[in-house]
Amino acid sequence: MSGAIDDGRDWIHRTLHTLEREALRSADTHLLRLDFPGFADIAFYFKDEAAHPSGSLKHRLARSLYLYALCNGRLRAEQGVVDASSGSTAISEAWFARLLGLHFTAVMPASTAPGKIRELRALDATCDLVDDPAQVATRIAAHVADGACFLDQFGLAERATDWRGNNNIAESIIAQLARETNPQPAWIVCGAGTGGTSATIGRYLRYRRLPTRLCVAEPTGGAFAEGWRRCDRSAGASQPTLIEGIGRQRVEPCFLFDIVDAVEEVDDAASIAGAWLLRERTGYRYGGSSGTNLVACLRLAARLHASGQGGAIVSLLCDRGERYDDTVFAADWLAAHGIDIAPWRSRLQTCIDTGAWPHAAAVA
Numbered sequence: 001m002s003g004a005i006d007d008g009r010d011w012i013h014r015t016l017h018t019l020e021r022e023a024l025r026s027a028d029t030h031l032l033r034l035d036f037p038g039f040a041d042i043a044f045y046f047k048d049e050a051a052h053p054s055g056s057l058k059h060r061l062a063r064s065l066y067l068y069a070l071c072n073g074r075l076r077a078e079q080g081v082v083d084a085s086s087g088s089t090a091i092s093e094a095w096f097a098r099l100l101g102l103h104f105t106a107v108m109p110a111s112t113a114p115g116k117i118r119e120l121r122a123l124d125a126t127c128d129l130v131d132d133p134a135q136v137a138t139r140i141a142a143h144v145a146d147g148a149c150f151l152d153q154f155g156l157a158e159r160a161t162d163w164r165g166n167n168n169i170a171e172s173i174i175a176q177l178a179r180e181t182n183p184q185p186a187w188i189v190c191g192a193g194t195g196g197t198s199a200t201i202g203r204y205l206r207y208r209r210l211p212t213r214l215c216v217a218e219p220t221g222g223a224f225a226e227g228w229r230r231c232d233r234s235a236g237a238s239q240p241t242l243i244e245g246i247g248r249q250r251v252e253p254c255f256l257f258d259i260v261d262a263v264e265e266v267d268d269a270a271s272i273a274g275a276w277l278l279r280e281r282t283g284y285r286y287g288g289s290s291g292t293n294l295v296a297c298l299r300l301a302a303r304l305h306a307s308g309q310g311g312a313i314v315s316l317l318c319d320r321g322e323r324y325d326d327t328v329f330a331a332d333w334l335a336a337h338g339i340d341i342a343p344w345r346s347r348l349q350t351c352i353d354t355g356a357w358p359h360a361a362a363v364a
């Protein structure tokens, strides 16, 4: 200790140092290139966010949320940490909590898949299960009243990340394209869960004065799509989705509409067929939202192709497919949810072979 008063600054400094060391040990994620025979003039790139140590793009968000809480003086030694998440955010936040010697609690619906609860408990996290999703906010408030630090992914995702660079995902993508034929992509495509990724990318494209447009790939009827179309923050989803991580039921506080140039709505069966196609093309499994991204990329590519344009399209592989062995990649689960991916698999195959999106009548 250097100061006369122990205001906890020493612990904050040590904890920031631990986060800095973690960042230094971590490599940047690959920007994989995929070529599709029907699109000779279009290069597809997919940033492999599943490669982070905690398995998804939420590794970036969790690191930012801890830094933000620390630098705002909201997180102190021995304090508990809490967030509302049943998905990849909880896993990444629990991963960082363990690194920092903190105790993490995830408030989540009791209906959360047992595999996820096991994964969280293996990271020494507590799963606080609520029967009714409407009770989540009340439980969070109770943890905060008990002294826990609320990481607040949905409230802070767009501001906890440095949008002007500092190795954010957008800066990384643009840097990785530097020696490509088209270093300024025509489109970047991502999903919206918290909205943090689309906010970071959209702002960075303007800041760097790039012509690249941003497309949000959304499950059909999701709240981002409804809200963006009508410019209405009170919009709700018109249908639920099976795709995890995206397709929120309401317009989340970090959903920014003004920096999004297009929203592509993708049916769940198409997204899942997309995830299967990614497995064939890359040899690895990725989750359903990566499939949503792929389908949106193909639709944008077909439009570029039809108008005689070429260029690059960049998107994300959001999380590891192993998390979905019992769902997206399980035939009995698909059947139980009335999902038939066979027609979509042949449509997507036709699209990558011919460069044309299947005629509307064939998709009906």
Ligand SMILES: *Cc1c(COP(=O)(O)O)cnc(C)c1O
Binding pocket: 056, 057, 058, 087, 088, 089, 157, 191, 192, 193, 194, 195, 196, 197, 198, 244, 245, 246, 287, 289, 290, 318, 319
């Ligand atoms: C969170 C998440 C997204 C969306 O990213 P946001 O930055 O939260 O909008 C997409 N896919 C998966 C698997 C996610 O966990």
